[in-house]
Amino acid sequence: MDFKLTDEHVKLRKEFFNVCEELAKKRPEGFTGLEGCYDTDEGWAYHLDCAKVFAKRGWLTLGWPEEYGGQGTIMDKVFMSEATGYYDVPGVDIFGVDMLAPTLHATASQEIKREFLPSIASGERMWCELWSEPNAGSDLAALSTSAVRQGDEYVINGQKIWSTGAHRAHWAFALVRTDPNADRKQKGITFLLFDMKTPGVTVNPILYMDGGHLYNEVFLDDVRVPVKNVVGEENQGWGVTQTLAAFERSNLGAIMGMHRQIEELVNYCNETKVKGEPLAKNPLIRSRLAKAACDLWAAHALAYRIVDAQSRNEMAAFDASAVKVFSGELQARMAQLGTEILGPYGQVKHSRWALFEGFFEKWYQQSFILNVAMGTNEIQRNIISWYGLGLPRMK
Amino acid sequence: MDFNLTAPQEAFQKEVRKFAEAELPPFVDIMDKENRFPHEVRPKLAEMNLYGIPFDPKYGGAGADHVSLALAQIEISKILAPVAMHMQLQHVVGDRFNKLATEEQKLEWMPQICEAQKVGCFGFTEPDTGSNPKMIKTTAVEEADCYVLNGTKRFITNAPWADVMCVFAKLEGDISLFFVETDRPGFSTTAKMEKLGLRGTDLSDVILEDVRVPKDHLMGGKGGKFDALKDAMTIGKLCLSAQCVGLMQASLEEAIKYAMTRMHFDEPIYELQAIHWLLAEMASRLEASRWLVYRAAFLKDQGIDSIKDLAITKLFVTSTAVDVCRWGMQVHGAYGISKEYKIERLFRDAKMYELLEGTSEIQRELIVRRLPR
Ligand SMILES: Cc1cc2nc3c(=O)[nH]c(=O)nc-3n(C[C@H](O)[C@H](O)[C@H](O)COP(=O)(O)OP(=O)(O)OC[C@H]3O[C@@H](n4cnc5c(N)ncnc54)[C@H](O)[C@@H]3O)c2cc1C
Ligand SMILES: Cc1cc2nc3c(=O)[nH]c(=O)nc-3n(C[C@H](O)[C@H](O)[C@H](O)COP(=O)(O)OP(=O)(O)OC[C@H]3O[C@@H](n4cnc5c(N)ncnc54)[C@H](O)[C@@H]3O)c2cc1C
Numbered sequence: 170m171d172f173k174l175t176d177e178h179v180k181l182r183k184e185f186f187n188v189c190e191e192l193a194k195k196r197p198e199g200f201t202g203l204e205g206c207y208d209t210d211e212g213w214a215y216h217l218d219c220a221k222v223f224a225k226r227g228w229l230t231l232g233w234p235e236e237y238g239g240q241g242t243i244m245d246k247v248f249m250s251e252a253t254g255y256y257d258v259p260g261v262d263i264f265g266v267d268m269l270a271p272t273l274h275a276t277a278s279q280e281i282k283r284e285f286l287p288s289i290a291s292g293e294r295m296w297c298e299l300w301s302e303p304n305a306g307s308d309l310a311a312l313s314t315s316a317v318r319q320g321d322e323y324v325i326n327g328q329k330i331w332s333t334g335a336h337r338a339h340w341a342f343a344l345v346r347t348d349p350n351a352d353r354k355q356k357g358i359t360f361l362l363f364d365m366k367t368p369g370v371t372v373n374p375i376l377y378m379d380g381g382h383l384y385n386e387v388f389l390d391d392v393r394v395p396v397k398n399v400v401g402e403e404n405q406g407w408g409v410t411q412t413l414a415a416f417e418r419s420n421l422g423a424i425m426g427m428h429r430q431i432e433e434l435v436n437y438c439n440e441t442k443v444k445g446e447p448l449a450k451n452p453l454i455r456s457r458l459a460k461a462a463c464d465l466w467a468a469h470a471l472a473y474r475i476v477d478a479q480s481r482n483e484m485a486a487f488d489a490s491a492v493k494v495f496s497g498e499l500q501a502r503m504a505q506l507g508t509e510i511l512g513p514y515g516q517v518k519h520s521r522w523a524l525f526e527g528f529f530e531k532w533y534q535q536s537f538i539l540n541v542a543m544g545t546n547e548i549q550r551n552i553i554s555w556y557g558l559g560l561p562r563m564k
Numbered sequence: 565m566d567f568n569l570t571a572p573q574e575a576f577q578k579e580v581r582k583f584a585e586a587e588l589p590p591f592v593d594i595m596d597k598e599n600r601f602p603h604e605v606r607p608k609l610a611e612m613n614l615y616g617i618p619f620d621p622k623y624g625g626a627g628a629d630h631v632s633l634a635l636a637q638i639e640i641s642k643i644l645a646p647v648a649m650h651m652q653l654q655h656v657v658g659d660r661f662n663k664l665a666t667e668e669q670k671l672e673w674m675p676q677i678c679e680a681q682k683v684g685c686f687g688f689t690e691p692d693t694g695s696n697p698k699m700i701k702t703t704a705v706e707e708a709d710c711y712v713l714n715g716t717k718r719f720i721t722n723a724p725w726a727d728v729m730c731v732f733a734k735l736e737g738d739i740s741l742f743f744v745e746t747d748r749p750g751f752s753t754t755a756k757m758e759k760l761g762l763r764g765t766d767l768s769d770v771i772l773e774d775v776r777v778p779k780d781h782l783m784g785g786k787g788g789k790f791d792a793l794k795d796a797m798t799i800g801k802l803c804l805s806a807q808c809v810g811l812m813q814a815s816l817e818e819a820i821k822y823a824m825t826r827m828h829f830d831e832p833i834y835e836l837q838a839i840h841w842l843l844a845e846m847a848s849r850l851e852a853s854r855w856l857v858y859r860a861a862f863l864k865d866q867g868i869d870s871i872k873d874l875a876i877t878k879l880f881v882t883s884t885a886v887d888v889c890r891w892g893m894q895v896h897g898a899y900g901i902s903k904e905y906k907i908e909r910l911f912r913d914a915k916m917y918e919l920l921e922g923t924s925e926i927q928r929e930l931i932v933r934r935l936p937r
Binding site for chain 2 (some may be wrong): 301304306307308311328331375376377378381384418424443445451453501508509512513516517518520522530531533534537538540542545546547550
């Protein structure tokens with residue numbers, strides 16, 4: 170066992186942090202997290218600019234095979250996400266770089282890989298994920314968007330929902346039903362790629378709790394997609410989604426974001442006096458900050474363990490669920506702590522009264538995303554029960 | 565011991581519920597989305613006598629008890645909490661007149677407050693403090709025929725369009741309470757704030773620059789008015805704790821409604837144990853909170869010093885409300901954190917209460933100092 174990073178790792182990690190620190194200086198005012206990328210034109214432009222900077226350094230292809238321009242290892246990718254998470258810097262397309270690229274490496278044909286990987290590596294093409302439907306959330310396999318084959322095209326009809334960034338993304342990876350008569354609903358699903366500008370694609374905003382434009386509903390009316398855009402085999406799309414489990418799932422980006430929040434709160438408590446004493450001397454505040462820091466370091470250690478296991482192909486499916494639930498709930502608690510410490514100044518929107526450009530007011534509302542998106546906490550707990558604890562499987 | 569509501573209390577509860585369900589829904593978007601207070605609601609609330617529930621009918625009140633006040637607050641906030649918050653401020657100001665003003669002033673001001681011809685606001689918080697009376701910087705200086713007030717108040721609900729303000733200021737080094745008509749020269753407010761929840765209850769800074777008030781505007785004599793603050797806060801805390809109960813009740817109802825209709829794996833998610841767990845936790849905490857609020861109101865009606873009990877109630881109920889609304893949101897999945905469903909508003913509103921009328925830390929102090937030793 171060895172918890173120490175090698176000198177080389179330390180050096181590389183520092184480089185990621187230095188570059189992100191510089192990029193953070195150009196962040197548009199009030200930019201926060203994932204919503205920041207998609208809500209405003211400035212945020213989107215910033216996202217694209219950062220992507221270019223990373224692409225130039227080859228940092229969007231960390232851990233890829235060399236033949237596709239890859240460099241480094243999964244560990245390097247983790248350091249990179251620590252840096253972007255800490256500075257809240259975008260530029261790494263979670264859909265293209267984090268989800269689609271590894272899926273393609275694991276399951277796609279040479280042609281697909283050659284066609285689609287270069288524009289992910291160069292940071293030019295941004296992606297969205299069209300999986301969930303109004304009646305298919307946790308029970309994703311219940312999806313009903315249909316794709317009917319006509320010659321060398323599919324004709325797609327249906328509705329997708331919660332499609333993050335679909336109003337900005339260039340391309341989509343979607344799940345559609347190609348065989349409505351399959352004996353199990355997981356069969357008969359196909360994973361395919363299409364241009365969001367294809368005729369018949371309509372994107373309508375759904376506003377997030379804080380009023381921001383993060384996700385959308387997407388209507389697909391007679392959308393024609395070439396058959397060659399299928400990833401894997403027709404009707405085998407469910408299997409393709411399952412390979413997602415093998416990706417970098419440490420959540421270290423979110424964890425590093427929390428490190429920065431704690432640092433900011435500590436600074437604030439050192440500088441802010443209540444009844445003539447800095448808040449930092451208030452025993453209640455100290456103990457709550459200390460508790461948060463302990464939880465955070467526990468999450469951090471768990472996350473590193475997962476990366477280590479992953480890099481040896483040893484990870485069990487429930488490990489990632491454990492860190493997702495733990496860090497997701499911690500994120501919500503941390504945002505809660507932030508608003509409590511800042512008091513009313515943490516609850517007014519970005520204005521002359523707000524602290525940290527209104528960050529905590531926004532973050533309080535965005536900190537729930539991890540508890541619902543990509544498998545709700547209840548679903549994660551089911552997974553932990555089945556695979557981790559060997560409890561009987563239930564619906 | 566008798567845990568039942570009396571017949572008049574129950575009748576009143578039903579009446580307010582009917583009113584709230586019929587009249588308030590059109591104001592939801594105006595307040596939450598546009599962050600604007602709908603003044604059209606004032607005559608409606610006044611007609612129901614919801615601005616002076618526990619006050620003597622002689623002064624325009626409804627002559628009911630504090631349990632009824634709590635019941636009304638719960639029913640109103642089930643539909644739209646910021647309206648209940650606006651009513652709360654009117655009660656806090658009315659209560660100060662009731663307890664501290666001269667008979668003549670009561671007869672002049674209270675009916676106008678109870679009918680909402682005059683809207684009140686309450687000014688304690690300042691840029692430097694929201695809880696420590698020693699740090700209050702607003703000053704009152706006595707002159708031959710008046711007091712002259714100077715200072716800045718922060719986060720003042722109703723301030724942008726209030727007619728009268730109860731202001732805490734330092735007079736001869738000690739805290740005193742004044743009432744000030746807001747059209748007096750030197751009284752101004754800043755732009756209203758955009759905030760997370762309880763939107764539409766307009767909140768702003770108040771700036772007092774050489775504001776002159778007649779000597780009879782000093783309420784309850786010179787000095788020692790920190791007690792007046794704590795006392796004023798009991799009615800405020802009762803109202804806001806009741807509002808939290810209303811929010812929790814609404815969250816539970818929304819969560820059940822959603823869970824019964826959301827189909828997953830061929831059955832409503834209502835059938836899943838994971839959802840049972842969330843709903844059961846929500847219901848338990850809601851009931852505990854409700855009975856704490858009823859009891860606090862009951863003690864207030866008995867004339868028992870209820871500072872401790874209201875602090876206990878407020879501490880428990882406000883943090884519980886955040887949990888309950890969050891669980892309600894979790895039941896809704898992604899729908900819960902979008903603007904499509906009501907639950908996210910309940911959650912944002914609930915968050916605002918923890919630090920109103922004294923942070924949780926202050927409540928703990930108030931409780932511990934009053935525990936039997
Ligand atoms: C911010 C955000 C961004 C998103 N972005 C995308 C995107 O880009 N693309 C995309 O396709 N999707 C996206 N999603 C959708 C996300 O994947 C779904 O929200 C998620 O799968 C849950 O589905 P649901 O919201 O329909 O909730 P439901 O599945 O309806 O769940 C409702 C409640 O029931 C519980 N529940 C359901 N089934 C079970 C069970 N078997 N056992 C125990 N409890 C259960 C859930 O935990 C939840 O509390 C996003 C969601 C969010 C919140
Ligand atoms: C929606 C809204 C409406 C309001 N309406 C009014 C009104 O009408 N009239 C009025 O006078 N005031 C009003 N206020 C102000 C409110 O009552 C004060 O904000 C509150 O009493 C706390 O004051 P403070 O933030 O100045 O905190 P202080 O007591 O000065 O403390 C400073 C900061 O330290 C934090 N802190 C202190 N101790 C702890 C601890 N142990 N744990 C965690 N954090 C701690 C506090 O949360 C606060 O942020 C309103 C506030 C809001 C949000």
